[in-house]
Amino acid sequence: MSDSKRHAPQQMTGAAMIVRALVDHGVKHIFGYPGGAVLPVYDEIFQQSDIEHILVRHEQGAGHAAEGYARSTGKPGVVLVTSGPGATNMVTPLTDALMDSIPLVCITGQVPTHLIGNDAFQECDTVGITRPCTKHNWLVRNVDDLAKVLHEAFYVATTGRPGPVVVDVPKDVQFATGTYTPPRKSDVHVSYKPQVKGDAGQIRKAVSLLVNAKRPVIYTGGGIINSGRDASKTLRALVEATGFPITSTLMGLGAYPASGKNWLGMLGMHGTYEANMAMHDCDVMLCIGARFDDRITGRTDAFSPGSKKIHIDIDPSSINKNIRVDVPIIGDAGNVMADLLQAFKAEGKAPKIDPWWFEIGRWRARNSLAYKKNNDVILPQFAIQRLFEATRGRDTYITTEVGQHQMWAAQFFGFEEPHRLMTSGGLGTMGYGLPAALGAQVAHRDSLVIDIAGDASVQMTMQEMSTAVQHELPIKIFILNNQYMGMVRQWQQLLHGNRLSHSYSEALPDFVKLADAFGCVGIQTTKPSDLDGAIKEMISVKKPVLFDCRVAALENCFPMIPSGKAHNEMLLPAEANDDATAAAFAGGKALV
Amino acid sequence: MNQPASAYFLEERHDPNETHTLSVLVANEPGVLARVIGLFSGRGYNIESLTVSETESQKHVSRITIVTTGTPMVIQQIKHQLDRMIPVYQVVDMTLTGKSIERELAMVKVKGSGDQRIEAMRLAEVFRARVVDATNESFVFEITGGTSKINQFVDLMRPIGLVEVSRTGVAAIGRGPERM
Numbered sequence: 001m002s003d004s005k006r007h008a009p010q011q012m013t014g015a016a017m018i019v020r021a022l023v024d025h026g027v028k029h030i031f032g033y034p035g036g037a038v039l040p041v042y043d044e045i046f047q048q049s050d051i052e053h054i055l056v057r058h059e060q061g062a063g064h065a066a067e068g069y070a071r072s073t074g075k076p077g078v079v080l081v082t083s084g085p086g087a088t089n090m091v092t093p094l095t096d097a098l099m100d101s102i103p104l105v106c107i108t109g110q111v112p113t114h115l116i117g118n119d120a121f122q123e124c125d126t127v128g129i130t131r132p133c134t135k136h137n138w139l140v141r142n143v144d145d146l147a148k149v150l151h152e153a154f155y156v157a158t159t160g161r162p163g164p165v166v167v168d169v170p171k172d173v174q175f176a177t178g179t180y181t182p183p184r185k186s187d188v189h190v191s192y193k194p195q196v197k198g199d200a201g202q203i204r205k206a207v208s209l210l211v212n213a214k215r216p217v218i219y220t221g222g223g224i225i226n227s228g229r230d231a232s233k234t235l236r237a238l239v240e241a242t243g244f245p246i247t248s249t250l251m252g253l254g255a256y257p258a259s260g261k262n263w264l265g266m267l268g269m270h271g272t273y274e275a276n277m278a279m280h281d282c283d284v285m286l287c288i289g290a291r292f293d294d295r296i297t298g299r300t301d302a303f304s305p306g307s308k309k310i311h312i313d314i315d316p317s318s319i320n321k322n323i324r325v326d327v328p329i330i331g332d333a334g335n336v337m338a339d340l341l342q343a344f345k346a347e348g349k350a351p352k353i354d355p356w357w358f359e360i361g362r363w364r365a366r367n368s369l370a371y372k373k374n375n376d377v378i379l380p381q382f383a384i385q386r387l388f389e390a391t392r393g394r395d396t397y398i399t400t401e402v403g404q405h406q407m408w409a410a411q412f413f414g415f416e417e418p419h420r421l422m423t424s425g426g427l428g429t430m431g432y433g434l435p436a437a438l439g440a441q442v443a444h445r446d447s448l449v450i451d452i453a454g455d456a457s458v459q460m461t462m463q464e465m466s467t468a469v470q471h472e473l474p475i476k477i478f479i480l481n482n483q484y485m486g487m488v489r490q491w492q493q494l495l496h497g498n499r500l501s502h503s504y505s506e507a508l509p510d511f512v513k514l515a516d517a518f519g520c521v522g523i524q525t526t527k528p529s530d531l532d533g534a535i536k537e538m539i540s541v542k543k544p545v546l547f548d549c550r551v552a553a554l555e556n557c558f559p560m561i562p563s564g565k566a567h568n569e570m571l572l573p574a575e576a577n578d579d580a581t582a583a584a585f586a587g588g589k590a591l592v
Numbered sequence: 593m594n595q596p597a598s599a600y601f602l603e604e605r606h607d608p609n610e611t612h613t614l615s616v617l618v619a620n621e622p623g624v625l626a627r628v629i630g631l632f633s634g635r636g637y638n639i640e641s642l643t644v645s646e647t648e649s650q651k652h653v654s655r656i657t658i659v660t661t662g663t664p665m666v667i668q669q670i671k672h673q674l675d676r677m678i679p680v681y682q683v684v685d686m687t688l689t690g691k692s693i694e695r696e697l698a699m700v701k702v703k704g705s706g707d708q709r710i711e712a713m714r715l716a717e718v719f720r721a722r723v724v725d726a727t728n729e730s731f732v733f734e735i736t737g738g739t740s741k742i743n744q745f746v747d748l749m750r751p752i753g754l755v756e757v758s759r760t761g762v763a764a765i766g767r768g769p770e771r772m
């Protein structure tokens with residue numbers, strides 16, 4: 001097709017428009033599951049070769065796979081599902097993507113327009129159900145509106161604070177013929193104008209705080225990763241120029257390298273002692289692309305009481321939501337950081353903060369991530385450290401499920417680059433990691449993609465191993481198997497008098513046999529001395545792997561800010577008296 | 593701080609509540625009102641009054657007037673949350689601008705006979721309410737004004753024989769020549 005022809009309006013069916021719009025937006029892969037109300041689109045997919053379709057086993061898997069794809073590439077993830085149950089199964093990934101600001105474009109089939117509202121077969125109010133869990137959604141009743149809506153959908157999903165969108169397309173609209181126009185600027189709501197550039201006056205105020213800081217800290221989040229790779233480079237330059245210590249939320253890991261000398265580790269409920277103490281005692285806090293959520297702040301009325309707070313965020317509703325800040329700057333993290341860095345350098349002096357670093361050094365010396373070595377059973381922290389060592393220097397993407405293993409992954413796996421960690425931070429969706437690994441592997445066929453999983457979480461979306469086999473996606477599912485819902489149990493131990501109500505899995509599948517049944521490779525290891533060899537085998541296998549890593553059953557995740565406590569009231573592992581906890585169960589349900 | 597066993601930090605907030613009137617210009621497209629109402633219910637904000645109608649039909653623009661209560665931080669959140677919705681053009685806090693006119697219309701049905709009818713008519717005159725329907729034993733009054741004026745009128749009608757009230761909710765507009 002000649003270029004001019006490509007940009008001219010064309011007549012085609014709604015179904016053809018959908019595929020054409022995807023191509024025009026540079027989409028190479030979509031994740032989906034067919035059904036009655038999307039068959040016309042699937043018929044178009046069958047007759048083309050520009051887009052590869054990944055057939056999942058459950059629509060939730062498609063959603064999380066698209067999230068993993070989006071998070072690991074910076075491009076929008078695209079999902080195609082049918083009406084009714086197809087759409088309702090997408091509710092969890094849509095909500096997950098909304099919470100973590102992941103750009104998703106989800107196209108749902110709908111019953112024909114004349115049947116809408118009739119309780120037709122596989123009908124549900126998709127736009128009604130997904131309204132609170134999308135950035136925006138549309139029901140397209142007229143085929144001539146379809147192209148414009150699709151273009152707008154991509155624009156809304158990927159600009160400003162990214163997020164999921166749904167385009168609901170009734171089956172008769174897919175069959176109808178109308179005019180397709182390629183993407184243009186005018187496709188977008190005039191009411192939607194995200195602010196990218198920060199206010200110069202506010203940036204000046206921020207710089208004057210930064211240059212006079214005695215105890216500064218930089219606190220970063222997923223917004224930097226969403227802003228693009230340049231934002232991480234700018235952040236590194238900013239840290240270099242200022243010499244400030246830096247911590248990050250779970251969602252922001254990798255923007256600044258874990259091996260960087262100014263790195264304090266993750267902050268928050270299971271963050272490091274030094275990161276949380278620095279947050280509590282700082283005099284100037286520079287928050288970039290993070291949102292002061294409740295896992296980060298601890299008790300809000302005792303949160304960093306003595307600091308002036310600068311908050312850079314693209315979403316004005318993130319400002320002053322939980323914590324009052326002194327200098328809000330609305331804008332894109334990368335863009336504002338670049339201006340901030342320039343203004344900071346123009347001041348010509350970085351503040352002397354040696355005493356502050358000395359104090360941080362004392363907190364670091366508490367070694368808050370320490371755990372007791374064990375030669376008999378594999379400790380989960382040790383397993384992740386060994387996994388990290390084995391993958392050093394490799395092109396690796398990590399996903400996680402949700403729970404203790406997720407926090408240990410954040411603590412013990414060093415992320416050096418952005419877009420390398422895919423995890424469900426806001427919604428905390430167990431079952432996220434396995435399909436997210438699929439998505440990341442689709443985007444990076446030759447990379448090593450590992451889901452650091454728990455035995456409970458991984459069973460929630462286990463069916464997607466079948467997708468991995470079908471599409472030859474050699475994902476590695478590294479299960480830290482303690483036979484418990486570990487984080488649930490940890491809370492029950494700490495808060496509910498050790499009454500372990502339904503947090504123990506009485507009947508786990510044999511993961512090695514299960515791997516065999518799926519047609520992938522199963523590996524089990526129980527001894528610390530076998531671990532390195534088993535990990536090496538997992539990495540070298542060119543097929544999907546279920547790795548059943550049997551770990552100490554009762555290990556808990558520390559350090560920790562207990563509920564109702566502030567950053568400077570952390571419970572450190574040495575004080576948590578793990579042995580006492582374990583003793584209560586000795587000989588009973590101790591499983592290792 | 594003692595709190596029950598919880599994975600969340602439970603904290604009471606003690607800031608006093610304020611009442612604010614917000615004018616919201618939105619694209620008049622399907623579901624826009626559901627989005628606004630869903631935002632309020634989903635995030636636990638209060639709606640004291642809500643009115644909506646298309647105000648510029650050729651541009652498909654509707655104007656929603658919302659009266660809400662909350663702490664200053666919550667009110668600020670509400671405005672930002674509304675403003676970031678895709679079909680929302682503009683959110684103006686009419687209470688903060690300090691020079692807006694707020695009116696609502698109510699229709700008030702009163703039943704009675706003899707002296708009750710005379711008293712109702714007398715009060716209606718004082719409040720500049722119009723009779724829009726009458727029978728031998730009832731009136732329907734139409735009254736416009738601020739919320740408190742209407743509340744007062746309704747309270748006065750109650751002992752006389754108030755049957756029912758239908759109110760539009762508050763509409764607001766700024767004083768002076770400028771648009772919002």
